[in-house]
Amino acid sequence: MDFRFTAEQDEWREEVRAIIESLITPELEEEMQNNSDLGPGPAGKAFMRALGEKGLLGIPWEEKHGGLGRPLMDQYIFSEEIGRIGGLYTNSTAVNMVGPTITRVGTDEQQDEWIPKMLSGEVECALGYTEPGAGTDLAGLETRAVEDGDEFVINGQKMFTSAAHFSSHIWLLARTDPDAPKHRGLSVFLVPMDSPGITVRPLWRMDDGRTNEVFFDNVRIPRANQIGEPNRGWYHVAMALDFERVSLGGRYAGLLKRLNALVKYANETTANGAPLSQDPYVRGQFADLGIKLEVVRMFSYRTAWMIDQGQVPNYESSAQKIIATDLIQEIADFGVELLGMHGQLTKDSPHNRLDGELEQAYRSGIFLRFGGGANEVQRDIIARRGLGMPR
Amino acid sequence: MDLALTEAQEMLKNSAREFLERECPPSLVRAMEDDERGYPTHLWEQMAGLGWMGLAFPQEHGGEGGSLTDLAVLLEEMGRAMLPGPFFGTVVNVGLTILDAGSDFQIQQYIPRLASGALIGTAAMLEENAQYSQDGINMSGELSGDSLQLSGSKLFVESANTADLMLVPVRTSGSGEHGVTIALIPGTASGVSMSALESIARDRQYEVSFNSVSVPTEEILGGVGEGWPVLKRSLDRATALHCAVSVGGAQKVLEMTVEYTKQRVQFGRPIASFQSVQHDCADMVNAIDSARLATYQAIARLEDGLSADREIAMAKVLANHAYKWTTLTAQQLHGGIAFMEEYDLQMWTRRAKVAELKFGTSGPHREVFAQSMGLV
Ligand SMILES: Cc1cc2nc3c(=O)[nH]c(=O)nc-3n(C[C@H](O)[C@H](O)[C@H](O)COP(=O)(O)OP(=O)(O)OC[C@H]3O[C@@H](n4cnc5c(N)ncnc54)[C@H](O)[C@@H]3O)c2cc1C
Numbered sequence: 008m009d010f011r012f013t014a015e016q017d018e019w020r021e022e023v024r025a026i027i028e029s030l031i032t033p034e035l036e037e038e039m040q041n042n043s044d045l046g047p048g049p050a051g052k053a054f055m056r057a058l059g060e061k062g063l064l065g066i067p068w069e070e071k072h073g074g075l076g077r078p079l080m081d082q083y084i085f086s087e088e089i090g091r092i093g094g095l096y097t098n099s100t101a102v103n104m105v106g107p108t109i110t111r112v113g114t115d116e117q118q119d120e121w122i123p124k125m126l127s128g129e130v131e132c133a134l135g136y137t138e139p140g141a142g143t144d145l146a147g148l149e150t151r152a153v154e155d156g157d158e159f160v161i162n163g164q165k166m167f168t169s170a171a172h173f174s175s176h177i178w179l180l181a182r183t184d185p186d187a188p189k190h191r192g193l194s195v196f197l198v199p200m201d202s203p204g205i206t207v208r209p210l211w212r213m214d215d216g217r218t219n220e221v222f223f224d225n226v227r228i229p230r231a232n233q234i235g236e237p238n239r240g241w242y243h244v245a246m247a248l249d250f251e252r253v254s255l256g257g258r259y260a261g262l263l264k265r266l267n268a269l270v271k272y273a274n275e276t277t278a279n280g281a282p283l284s285q286d287p288y289v290r291g292q293f294a295d296l297g298i299k300l301e302v303v304r305m306f307s308y309r310t311a312w313m314i315d316q317g318q319v320p321n322y323e324s325s326a327q328k329i330i331a332t333d334l335i336q337e338i339a340d341f342g343v344e345l346l347g348m349h350g351q352l353t354k355d356s357p358h359n360r361l362d363g364e365l366e367q368a369y370r371s372g373i374f375l376r377f378g379g380g381a382n383e384v385q386r387d388i389i390a391r392r393g394l395g396m397p398r
Numbered sequence: 399m400d401l402a403l404t405e406a407q408e409m410l411k412n413s414a415r416e417f418l419e420r421e422c423p424p425s426l427v428r429a430m431e432d433d434e435r436g437y438p439t440h441l442w443e444q445m446a447g448l449g450w451m452g453l454a455f456p457q458e459h460g461g462e463g464g465s466l467t468d469l470a471v472l473l474e475e476m477g478r479a480m481l482p483g484p485f486f487g488t489v490v491n492v493g494l495t496i497l498d499a500g501s502d503f504q505i506q507q508y509i510p511r512l513a514s515g516a517l518i519g520t521a522a523m524l525e526e527n528a529q530y531s532q533d534g535i536n537m538s539g540e541l542s543g544d545s546l547q548l549s550g551s552k553l554f555v556e557s558a559n560t561a562d563l564m565l566v567p568v569r570t571s572g573s574g575e576h577g578v579t580i581a582l583i584p585g586t587a588s589g590v591s592m593s594a595l596e597s598i599a600r601d602r603q604y605e606v607s608f609n610s611v612s613v614p615t616e617e618i619l620g621g622v623g624e625g626w627p628v629l630k631r632s633l634d635r636a637t638a639l640h641c642a643v644s645v646g647g648a649q650k651v652l653e654m655t656v657e658y659t660k661q662r663v664q665f666g667r668p669i670a671s672f673q674s675v676q677h678d679c680a681d682m683v684n685a686i687d688s689a690r691l692a693t694y695q696a697i698a699r700l701e702d703g704l705s706a707d708r709e710i711a712m713a714k715v716l717a718n719h720a721y722k723w724t725t726l727t728a729q730q731l732h733g734g735i736a737f738m739e740e741y742d743l744q745m746w747t748r749r750a751k752v753a754e755l756k757f758g759t760s761g762p763h764r765e766v767f768a769q770s771m772g773l774v
Contacts, residue, residue: 008467009400010695016399080399267772274774284773294764297771298692298712305691312401326684383673389683390676394656397671 010305012084019081023063024088030057031092039095046173046217055099056128064102065126072110072118073126078315083307090260100170101125101132104247105178105197112235112243121197132197133171135179135221136244138164143381145180146189146241150223152181152196152233159196159233161204161226171207171219174200178247184238193240197232214371248380258331259304262338265368266296268361269342283345292341296334303331322393325385332375332382339368401691407471414472417448418479424742430482431745436557436602437483446515451489455497460510466635466701470642470694477646480749482601484518484557490639492519492565495632496582499620504582508563518585520561522552522606523629530633530758532575532626537608539568539579541622544615546570546581548589551607558592558604561585566608567625578625582617583608599752637757638700638710641693641717644753645686648717648724651746652682655728675731682724689713689720711766718760721750 012020035050047055058064066082068074075081089095106125109117124130141148150163161181171177177198184192198205204226210218235243270293273284283289306327310320342365343350354363376382390396403411421441430437445451454469455461469489476485493512496504511517527534537550548568558564564583571577583590589611592604620628656679659670669675693716696709725747729736736743754760 008403008694008698010698012399270772274772282774290768290773291761291764293771293773294711294715294767297767298715298764301712302688302692302716305688305695308399309401309687309691312399316402322680322683326687329680330684330688383677386677386680387673389680390670393683394676394679395660396656396676396679397660397668 010308016080016084019077020084020088023085024091026058026061026063027088027092027095030054035095039093046170051095052128054095059126059128064099064128065106068107068110068122068126072106072122079311080308080315083311087260090258090262091264093261093264099125099128099131100134100174100178101130101176104134105132108243108247109234111246112239116231117234130176131170131174132176132178133168133174133200133219133221135165135168135171135177135198137167139166143377143384145244146193148180148182148193150179150181151185152179152183152194154183154230155227157230158227159230161196161198161223161228163223165221165223167210167218168207168221169216169218171200171221172209172217176200177205177221180240180244183240187238190241192238193244194237195234195240195243196228197234198226198228202226202228212371212374214367214374216371258335259300259307262300262303262335265338265342265364266293266300268364269293269338269345272361273345278347289345296338296341299330299334299337303327303334306330322389325380325388325392328380329382329385332379335368335375336372339365339372343369403467403471407468410468411471411475414450414475415478417444418475418481422479422481424480424745427480427482427745428742431600435560437560442483442515445485451485451493451515452513454489455493455509455513459497459505460513466639466697467694470639470697473639473642474646474649474690477643478650480647480745484520484560486636486640486643487520487556487561488512488515488518490636491521491632492563494635495521495565495628496619498631499580499628501616503616504619508582512563517562518557518560519563519565520555520557520585521565521632522555522558523565523567524554525550525552528553530762532578532630533573535567535569535578535626535629537566537568539570539581541570541615546579546613546615546618548581548583548608548611548613551605553605554595555592555604555606557602558585558606559594559602564590564606565619567629570623572623575626577623578629579622580619580625580628581613582619583611583613587611587613597752598748600748601752633757634706634710635700637714638693638696638706640753640757641689641696641713644717644721644750645690645693647746647750647753648682648686648689648721651721651724651728651743651750652679652686654743655679655682655724655731659731669731678727678731682720682727685716685720685723689716692716707766708770711763711770714758714763715760715767718754718763722754725750 032050035054038048038050062075063085065074066077066085067079070076102125106122109121121130136145138148138150152159152161177200179196179198180193181196182192183194204224206222208220210220212218273289274282276283310323310327313320313323346360346365349358349360350365352359352363353366356363421444449462450472452461453464453472454466457463493509496508508517512519525534525537537552540547562585564585565580566583567578567580569577570579589609590606592606595603595605597603659675660668662669692713696706696713699706699709728743729747732743735741
């Protein structure tokens with residue numbers, strides 16, 4: 008076994024690091040200071056387009072789709088380098104989830120139409136899955152898409168539709184066959200957000216970000232915007248979710264940065280006459296979190312390595328999702344605790360510590376444990392798919 | 399990066415598993431708990447015939463020329479089977495340490511016989527303070543002319559009853575890292591006596607007393623007063639390799655638990671269909687996979703001669719947790735039946751706790767890791 012990167016991979020890392028650094032403008036830095044969760048501003052969008060021009064939005068995509076045709080491990084290395092900077096908006100749903108799905112299930116015409124626009128940053132997608140009555144049990148959703156000549160007519164409501172307020176399209180999962188079993192009557196659509204009949208209303212997150220609810224009132228779209236096989240939408244979406252889980256790998260670098268900042272703080276802060284770092288409780292907590300972070304990294308490499316070997320991860324991407332998302336919260340939790348009374352202060356408070364980042368992280372860390380497939384369900388997958396335990 | 403075992407390692411794994419399932423079933427392990435010797439000699443001879451003791455030694459010294467990773471693959475299977483006896487002491491604690499630091503004379507004298515299984519070895523390191531550190535070595539050794547006189551006692555000496563060769567670090571001068579001297583002593587040397595320790599794992603461990611035992615200076619390993627670095631490297635290897643033993647045990651316990659819960663019916667359905675049971679098992683998978691990846695990473699670094707303190711510490715913390723927690727959760731999911739002495743699970747459970755204590759509990763290893771993070 009060999010756990011090290013090859014010389015080529017090290018070179019690739021240097022290369023993408025240099026590119027990323029060269030693309031960071033003062034305007035972008037200013038924008039990053041002001042909460043990227045609201046979506047990218049003009050500088051963020053320009054940054055995405057520039058990455059696209061360098062081919063860095065489609066690293067593992069096949070060359071015929073405009074990608075670089077490189078191994079997934081190279082995508083990971085890129086994600087780590089993006090994460091190392093922190094605050095950069097690159098979680099493009101179009102590039103990370105929708106595009107890879109279209110390259111597998113879309114017709115040639117659909118691939119020709121959508122892929123270049125996604126790689127250039129022209130098309131960005133919101134994910135339209137969740138509804139008021141359908142969260143974890145997504146297949147129970149009720150939004151309808153009904154054929155009418157050369158068009159589909161869409162009616163219903165989506166919930167928690169992040170990015171809907173700045174995306175060009177919504178990747179919509181809707182029911183096309185109400186008489187089929189619930190997993191077998193769904194199809195996916197790419198719906199332009201400027202279609203008549205769409206209303207977007209903001210929902211404000213407890214971590215200051217924005218998400219939305221989206222209403223569809225007799226929205227008409229061309230039949231060509233139905234992607235993949237009719238009524239196979241559930242399976243296409245499951246594929247896209249797998250891509251999303253894999254893309255969580257890049258969290259390592261951001262978390263390492265956060266942990267290192269906390270180490271520095273503990274070294275430099277005195278409590279009861281000694282550096283915080285010398286408190287045995289503090290040291291033990293740090294070690295546990297640091298070790299878990301290394302596990303996140305190894306689990307990420309494992310999934311990427313398996314895919315590059317042509318294997319299909321079985322339970323491994325679920326394992327990675329659980330470990331990474333639990334840890335995000337644990338680090339934030341310990342971080343606020345370490346900062347003590349000052350830990351509660353927000354980024355706008357002059358007395359805050361570490362820019363109030365931990366306080367914010369504590370609030371936002373809650374989300375990923377149930378979002379993107381609740382961790383309970385990921386554990387089900389490990390038990391059922393991985394260990395063959397019965398329903 | 400390459401996270402797979404080689405084809406040869408897969409073969410080794412499969413053949414070792416098959417052999418141990420046949421020759422070292424839980425019934426044998428159980429019988430050996432009450433056996434005075436602690437393991438059957440015919441099993442030792444069979445293992446020697448398979449070349450296992452020689453696996454990680456160079457061919458020029460009678461070994462198979464395998465790597466530390468090969469050895470870890472084998473140890474994982476041994477942990478799975480709870481193999482009793484002096485394999486780890488012979489190969490890891492004594493053999494690899496002599497190979498690392500021995501004089502030509504010592505290597506020629508001992509390695510071929512350790513590699514063939516003709517010689518059984520054990521390390522007698524710990525003392526009453528039970529510290530795996532330079533400060534734990536206090537038993538005195540005095541140099542006079544061309545011999546070293548040892549007096550004092552060592553604790554937790556595994557398989558001392560059958561050891562032909564003991565590796566014994568003592569203090570000849572100074573304190574801390576300086577002045578530790580390692581002696582190689584025949585198990586039958588005059589002045590050596592032992593008494594058995596009763597432990598939770600019911601394996602063979604002893605207090606070994608040295609009453610003016612005299613050792614010629616050519617049996618000193620790594621130079622007079624220069625023993626600590628040798629011992630540190632030896633402990634590093636042993637710690638990492640012992641994690642493989644734990645991983646193997648934990649994996650077996652997980653499999654037994656999945657099997658059992660699929661069969662056990664309560665409330666009209668297999669208990670394996672309860673989500674909380676599934677989640678416990680999913681968490682076991684993650685704990686074991688974490689420990690296994692970390693273990694092989696640490697061993698790969700040792701093999702490549704890279705610094706590995708951080709990786710070993712991490713592997714040990716993860717392996718301690720994986721093995722112990724898997725056994726305790728397995729006990730919970732089995733309920734009453736496995737609380738019975740005649741049920742096999744409890745044998746792994748008792749060993750998992752010992753594996754946690756051996757080569758350092760998680761506390762000190764966390765401290766090593768914390769330092770590696772830059773905490774002052
Ligand atoms: C900030 C934010 C952004 C989001 N962005 C998007 C988006 O862009 N597009 C989109 O489509 N959706 C989005 N979502 C929705 C998100 O995917 C859902 O919140 C998630 O799927 C969970 O659904 P729910 O909230 O309805 O919780 P529920 O399904 O009601 O589940 C609540 C809890 O019940 C438990 N639970 C549920 N099912 C099981 C089970 N089978 N076994 C054990 N326990 C279970 C879990 O603890 C779970 O957390 C977003 C949500 C948030 C909060």
